[in-house]
Amino acid sequence: MKKSTSVSLLVFFLLIPATLFLGTKLPGRSYYITSTLIILQMLLPFFLAFEGRKPQARELVVIAVMCGISIVSRVAIPIPHFKPTFAMIMLSGIAFGPEAGFMVGAVTAFGSNFFVGQGAYTPWQMMAYGAGGLLSGFLSQKGWLSRKPIYLAIFGFLSVLLWVGPLLDLCSLFLMPIGFSKKAIIAVFASGLPANLMQAGCTAAVMLLVSRPLLERLDRIKLKYGMLENHDKL
Amino acid sequence: MKDTFSSYHPAVNFLFFVGAVGCGVVFLHPAYLAVSILCGLSYYLFLGKTKSAKAFLLMLPVVLILAAVNPLFNTQGSTVLFWLFGKPYTLEALLYGGAVSGVLLTMLLWFGCYNYVLTGDKFTSLFGNWIPSVSLLLVMVLRMVPNLIQKTKQIAGARKSLGKGNEGKLKEGLAVVGALVSWALEGGVVTADSMRARGYGTAKRQSFLIYRMERRDWWLLAVEIILITAVIVSACLGQVNAEYTPEVSLAPVSWGAVFYGIYLLIPLALNGKEAILWHILRFKI
Numbered sequence: 001m002k003k004s005t006s007v008s009l010l011v012f013f014l015l016i017p018a019t020l021f022l023g024t025k026l027p028g029r030s031y032y033i034t035s036t037l038i039i040l041q042m043l044l045p046f047f048l049a050f051e052g053r054k055p056q057a058r059e060l061v062v063i064a065v066m067c068g069i070s071i072v073s074r075v076a077i078p079i080p081h082f083k084p085t086f087a088m089i090m091l092s093g094i095a096f097g098p099e100a101g102f103m104v105g106a107v108t109a110f111g112s113n114f115f116v117g118q119g120a121y122t123p124w125q126m127m128a129y130g131a132g133g134l135l136s137g138f139l140s141q142k143g144w145l146s147r148k149p150i151y152l153a154i155f156g157f158l159s160v161l162l163w164v165g166p167l168l169d170l171c172s173l174f175l176m177p178i179g180f181s182k183k184a185i186i187a188v189f190a191s192g193l194p195a196n197l198m199q200a201g202c203t204a205a206v207m208l209l210v211s212r213p214l215l216e217r218l219d220r221i222k223l224k225y226g227m228l229e230n231h232d233k234l
Numbered sequence: 235m236k237d238t239f240s241s242y243h244p245a246v247n248f249l250f251f252v253g254a255v256g257c258g259v260v261f262l263h264p265a266y267l268a269v270s271i272l273c274g275l276s277y278y279l280f281l282g283k284t285k286s287a288k289a290f291l292l293m294l295p296v297v298l299i300l301a302a303v304n305p306l307f308n309t310q311g312s313t314v315l316f317w318l319f320g321k322p323y324t325l326e327a328l329l330y331g332g333a334v335s336g337v338l339l340t341m342l343l344w345f346g347c348y349n350y351v352l353t354g355d356k357f358t359s360l361f362g363n364w365i366p367s368v369s370l371l372l373v374m375v376l377r378m379v380p381n382l383i384q385k386t387k388q389i390a391g392a393r394k395s396l397g398k399g400n401e402g403k404l405k406e407g408l409a410v411v412g413a414l415v416s417w418a419l420e421g422g423v424v425t426a427d428s429m430r431a432r433g434y435g436t437a438k439r440q441s442f443l444i445y446r447m448e449r450r451d452w453w454l455l456a457v458e459i460i461l462i463t464a465v466i467v468s469a470c471l472g473q474v475n476a477e478y479t480p481e482v483s484l485a486p487v488s489w490g491a492v493f494y495g496i497y498l499l500i501p502l503a504l505n506g507k508e509a510i511l512w513h514i515l516r517f518k519i
Contacts (some may be wrong), residue, residue, distance in 0.1 A: 011262070032259040032337075051367050057434045064371055065422040069415060076383060114354045119345045120255070132315045159299035175297030175341075184307045209404070213412050221419045 008045035015041050032120075033172040034184065039123040046102055059226070063103050066092040070109040075115045081195040085112075086132055086160055087206035093137030094145065094152075095218040101133025124171035132164040152211045156203035165196030237281060237351065238508045239501035243451040244356040246458065251348045252461040254498060257339035261469070263476040265487045266494055267336040273498035274343035280502065281488040293342050297335040304331025310479035330478035347501075359445055366439045382418060389413050454500070461497040465490060 019037050055063075070088040077083050089108060093101020109125035136159065139145040145155060169192035174183060239247065253456050258270045278286045305311075305325055311324025354376050362369045394401050399406040447455075468474070468490025475485040 009273075033256060047365060047368050051365055053369050054435060055431070057429040058423060061374065061422040061426040061429075062419065064374035065415075065418045067371070067375040068382050069418065071375065071379050072382045072386075075379065107368075107371055107375060111372060111379070114376060115379070117349050120341055153400060161360055175338075181307055187307065209408060210411065213408065214415060217395060217416050218419070221416070221423070222452065225359070225423050 007048050008210070011041050012045055014136040032175065036120060036123055039127050043106065043123060043126055045203070046106070050103060051100070059100070062096065063092075063100055063107070063144070066096070066100075066104045067107045067111060070104060071112040071115070074108070074112045081198040082202045083199070084202065084206040084210070086129070086164060086199065087156055087203045087210065089129055089133045090136035090152075090156060090203070090207075091211060091214055091218070092218045093133035093135070094140040095215060096137070097141055097223070098137030101137035102130040103133075105129035105133035106133070120175055121171050124174075125168065128164050128167035130173070131167055132159060135159055135163060147211070147215060149208050149211045152163075153207040156207040157200045160200035160203045161196055165192060165199060168192070169196070237501070238504045240351045242359050242454055242504075243445050244360045245447070246351065246451050246454050247351050247356070248360060249455065249458055250500060251344060251352065253458065253465075254344045255348075255464060257462075257469075257494065258344055261474045261494075262333045262337065262478075263474045263484060263487075263491075264333065264336075265491050266474055267333060267340065269491060269495045270340040270498060271336060273495065273502070274340055274347065277501050278343050278346045280505065286346065289346060290343075293339060297339045297378065300338065301328065301331040301335040304328065304334065310481065311500055312481055324479075326479045327480055329482060333476070335479060347386060351501075358444070370439070378418070382414065382438060385417060386414055387412060389417075454504075458497070458500065461493050461500075464493040465497060468493065 016038055019034055019041065020120040022034075066088065070085050070092070073088055074083050074085040085108065089101065089105045096104075106126040106129060109129040112123070113119070113122050131202060136155070139155070140147075145151070147234065166189065169189050170193065173180070173188045235335045239250075254270070254274070257266075258274070258430040261270070262488050263265065267303070275290065278290065282289070305323045306318070306321070308330065311322070311326030311330075313325040315325055353371070358369045360371050390399070390406075393406070393409065398409075468488065471490075473485050473488045473490040477483045
């Protein structure tokens with residue numbers, strides 16, 4: 001068994017249950033720490049798999065470039081909740097596969113927080129952004145996601161509204177001190193809805209306008225240099 | 235004035251913040267909260283001066299609103315202040331809201347300090363050996379961001395001087411983004427080939443370490459570990475227990491809070507020590 005696989009199994013079947021168990025034993029509001037630890041532990045297998053694969057220079061650099069562009073689109077555009085970042089992450093996933101999509105998402109969240117400020121929300125953002133890239137990459141790899149801009153726009157809108165956005169709201173639910181009553185949960189998701197809608201709209205607009213030229217360019221680069229097709233020859 | 239604590243080894247800094255944020259997030263006892271908020275605020279103001287003061291004034295309303303909102307969701311508590319929408323608004327729930335907003339405030343303050351002390355280069359040097367590929371990725375990305383912003387300006391300028399860009403902002407923006415992506419990826423491939431030619435991936439990566447554990451770092455590390463252990467022991471003994479609803483019951487303040495205060499004062503104390511030493515040395519001249 002590969003080292004990264006065994007570590008993943010260890011994390012999911014031992015570390016996370018142990019954390020959950022200890023979390024229930026600790027006094028007070030330790031679920032702050034428990035939840036953040038679990039998110040970190042869930043990120044761990046992805047990063048270890050990436051390390052274990054010993055990524056080649058080209059793969060690293062391409063992921064770095066996509067991260068750089070996503071971060072710039074988050075940091076340089078001054079309108080809050082209206083950033084092309086998610087669209088960029090999803091397009092990376094579509095062009096380079098689910099693993100690359102996850103890495104681009106997670107590193108974008110972490111890296112951009114060096115510019116806008118790290119916080120307890122950083123692991124949650126890494127998870128949510130990464131999940132966005134993972135989903136688009138997975139669906140595209142399976143051939144379930146058409147590359148026509150209009151379908152990509154619909155996909156972008158829905159996935160931000162129903163997948164990435166709620167994952168980010170989950171963070172406020174766990175880190176904001178209002179408890180877990182049914183009302184509090186509804187309140188958190190309802191208060192996140194306008195921001196998610198704006199973000200979803202922005203993602204759809206970017207997908208509609210940019211997806212075709214951008215994917216063409218990414219494909220051209222892939223074709224020109226024969227990248228990310230087989231991992232041995234990179 | 236330069237921060238003395240930042241000049242210590244990143245591992246020492248990182249451990250301090252793990253302790254400060256970890257405890258700050260869990261402890262709901264008002265004494266512990268007050269200690270953490272006071273220490274965090276003074277260190278934050280020391281690090282950022284007016285910038286921190288402005289940020290703190292922005293945090294305050296959020297925290298206060300959150301405290302006031304809590305009784306709307308949480309109707310437990312025995313002392314009813316007034317009725318709102320047919321629901322009781324209780325004193326205990328308000329106090330509880332205040333305590334948990336305090337937790338949020340400590341988190342914001344300590345993470346504010348973290349952002350000043352543990353910069354990107356320190357983080358990568360700290361974790362570079364454990365996750366070499368990911369930290370290399372991070373270094374490349376952090377370098378790329380200012381680079382890309384600069385290149386965007388260059389592309390836009392070049393297009394302008396060619397007489398292009400009169401067909402509307404949207405089209406122009408798309409052209410610039412497209413050129414930027416192509417340039418960055420092609421440049422990236424050249425970088426990658428150059429890395430390969432120099433033997434990337436053929437051996438274990440060494441990292442350039444600018445930080446070394448000196449004697450003072452080991453000492454501070456030991457002090458941190460002793461203090462945080464004492465705080466955790468006191469927490470396990472129930473000294474931080476605080477119940478707010480349905481009735482307020484607090485554990486009496488004991489030695490745990492003192493250790494907690496000393497721990498959180500470490501960065502400021504180091505700065506104070508430095509300032510005093512400096513004065514003495516100057517006095518001798």
